[in-house]
Amino acid sequence: MYTKILVALDGSKGAQKALAAAVELGRTFGAELHSLAVEGKLPAYAASIGEVDEAKAEKDAFFERIDREAVAYAAEHGVELHPVKMVGDPADRVVHYAEEGGFDLQVLAARGHSLAHRFHLTGTADKILDHSPCSTLLVR
Amino acid sequence: MTELWIAVGIALVALLASMISVEFGVSIAIVEIVLGVVAANFFGLHTAPWVDFIAAFGSIVLTFLAGAEVDVDLLKSEFKGSLLVGGVSFLVPFAAAVLFAYYVAGWSWRASEICGIALSTTSLAVVYAVLVETGLNQRRIGKLLMSATFVTDFGTALALSLLFVKPTTWVILFVAVSALLIWLLPKISPWFFGRYGDRVIEPEIKLVFFLLFLLMALGKLSASHAVLPAFLLGLAASRLYAAHDLERQRLRVVAFAFLTPVFFIRSGMNVSLAALGANLGLLAALFGVKLVAKMGSVLPLARGFVGKDSIFFTLLMSTGLTFGTISSLYGYQAGIIDKAQFSLLVTVVVASAVIPTVIAQRWFTPKAQADEEGDD
Numbered sequence: 001m002y003t004k005i006l007v008a009l010d011g012s013k014g015a016q017k018a019l020a021a022a023v024e025l026g027r028t029f030g031a032e033l034h035s036l037a038v039e040g041k042l043p044a045y046a047a048s049i050g051e052v053d054e055a056k057a058e059k060d061a062f063f064e065r066i067d068r069e070a071v072a073y074a075a076e077h078g079v080e081l082h083p084v085k086m087v088g089d090p091a092d093r094v095v096h097y098a099e100e101g102g103f104d105l106q107v108l109a110a111r112g113h114s115l116a117h118r119f120h121l122t123g124t125a126d127k128i129l130d131h132s133p134c135s136t137l138l139v140r
Numbered sequence: 141m142t143e144l145w146i147a148v149g150i151a152l153v154a155l156l157a158s159m160i161s162v163e164f165g166v167s168i169a170i171v172e173i174v175l176g177v178v179a180a181n182f183f184g185l186h187t188a189p190w191v192d193f194i195a196a197f198g199s200i201v202l203t204f205l206a207g208a209e210v211d212v213d214l215l216k217s218e219f220k221g222s223l224l225v226g227g228v229s230f231l232v233p234f235a236a237a238v239l240f241a242y243y244v245a246g247w248s249w250r251a252s253e254i255c256g257i258a259l260s261t262t263s264l265a266v267v268y269a270v271l272v273e274t275g276l277n278q279r280r281i282g283k284l285l286m287s288a289t290f291v292t293d294f295g296t297a298l299a300l301s302l303l304f305v306k307p308t309t310w311v312i313l314f315v316a317v318s319a320l321l322i323w324l325l326p327k328i329s330p331w332f333f334g335r336y337g338d339r340v341i342e343p344e345i346k347l348v349f350f351l352l353f354l355l356m357a358l359g360k361l362s363a364s365h366a367v368l369p370a371f372l373l374g375l376a377a378s379r380l381y382a383a384h385d386l387e388r389q390r391l392r393v394v395a396f397a398f399l400t401p402v403f404f405i406r407s408g409m410n411v412s413l414a415a416l417g418a419n420l421g422l423l424a425a426l427f428g429v430k431l432v433a434k435m436g437s438v439l440p441l442a443r444g445f446v447g448k449d450s451i452f453f454t455l456l457m458s459t460g461l462t463f464g465t466i467s468s469l470y471g472y473q474a475g476i477i478d479k480a481q482f483s484l485l486v487t488v489v490v491a492s493a494v495i496p497t498v499i500a501q502r503w504f505t506p507k508a509q510a511d512e513e514g515d516d
């Protein structure tokens with residue numbers, strides 16, 4: 001039924017559930033599985049380059065760890081995961097990547113990992129659903 | 141309120157600001173300024189001489205860091221374009237804001253000069269964040285923007301140091317010592333870092349603090365400001381810090397954990413909401429002067445350098461934050477501008493960090509993927 005699945009990762013518990021669901025679907029359907037981690041915005045209106053550089057370095061390290069853990073988790077369950085990391089607006093990046101990559105299912109978490117991110121990701125999920133180029137599974 | 145309770149209040153504001161900054165992804169500086177406004181206007185938090193002193197030192201450390209963050213090779217590679225765009229981006233808004241404040245708003249000449257300096261700035265960090273986020277820092281438009289911003293920053297530091305100087309013998313000593321330190325620091329630092337570096341007691345940071353305090357003391361004696369030599373000292377050390385990133389990071393930790401929060405919170409505490417409310421028309425007019433002067437001067441040049449991305453380029457050159465706040469606080473602490481004028485300038489500076497950035501990102505961001513002629 002599904003041949004190419006995209007799961008969005010952000011390090012939250014919700015995203016771990018989304019990854020578990022995507023891995024299960026990938027194994028069931030023998031689908032190609034990709035993950036996309038969008039680093040999101042850097043501190044807006046910063047007062048020094050150092051603040052921006054260090055925020056970027058923290059995000060890089062955080063998302064590299066997420067990718068490594070996701071690849072390991074998928075491998076434990078017998079699925080090969082192809083991770084991709086991007087910078088920018090999460091909703092825009094997920095929609096465009098799903099469209100350009102010819103995915104037929106995308107798997108998202110309903111909630112992110114902090115108070116602000118919860119609001120943000122709810123908005124993100126809404127935006128992705130509004131513009132989704134393929135079927136979308138929202139995991140709660 | 142005792143001094144200790146003032147310290148408790150400022151520490152609480154700094155803590156809350158850092159938590160809000162992390163949760164909402166907004167720069168710590170703006171949150172600190174806004175919470176400083178709230179703390180002073182609604183909770184009665186007020187300043188003390190030691191707060192003013194640390195705030196002044198925080199501004200000098202920020203200036204040193206701004207100089208140390210200059211990419212000298214990038215500046216050289218875009219030298220002619222950046223000199224032209226960055227120079228015009230400083231001079232025209234400076235002149236426009238001085239003339240507006242003096243002839244229209246009726247400010248004193250010296251207060252008008254502070255207004256000109258505060259509103260002529262471009263925020264390197266605001267520009268840099270947008271460029272990194274969009275990937276444009278790897279393209280020619282990003283490199284030109286960064287290097288032009290270095291030049292505008294230099295113009296601001298130059299004006300702040302020169303315009304208010306009093307011609308005394310102290311000035312000669314100030315200039316001579318500044319020049320000596322700027323020449324000497326890159327020469328002795330490799331030895332000093334090699335001999336004393338990588339220790340928890342941080343002799344390198346103590347060396348920088350000693351030099352900056354010395355510049356501040358000599359600047360005060362000559363009725364000038366240490367912002368220019370501090371910026372140039374940072375610039376002289378920029379290659380060294382590029383090679384010793386851990387040292388730069390440790391200096392940032394010291395600065396951002398204690399010194400710059402006091403500077404930005406103190407700046408916010410000076411803002412009077414009542415004064416802003418009574419001068420909303422002037423507030424809008426000053427913001428308009430900055431934006432129109434930047435658009436009128438930078439846009440025609442930007443068309444020649446970056447073509448269809450010129451509006452994006454110009455909007456980012458219209459941003460301001462750190463140097464605008466430093467100039468305003470210097471003017472206020474030196475008695476050149478009053479509280480109402482300070483409130484107006486800092487509010488315009490903060491607005492100029494946000495509004496042009498939002499417009500540029502929302503409607504004018506160039507496509508990062510495009511490979512245009514002349515791009516790397």
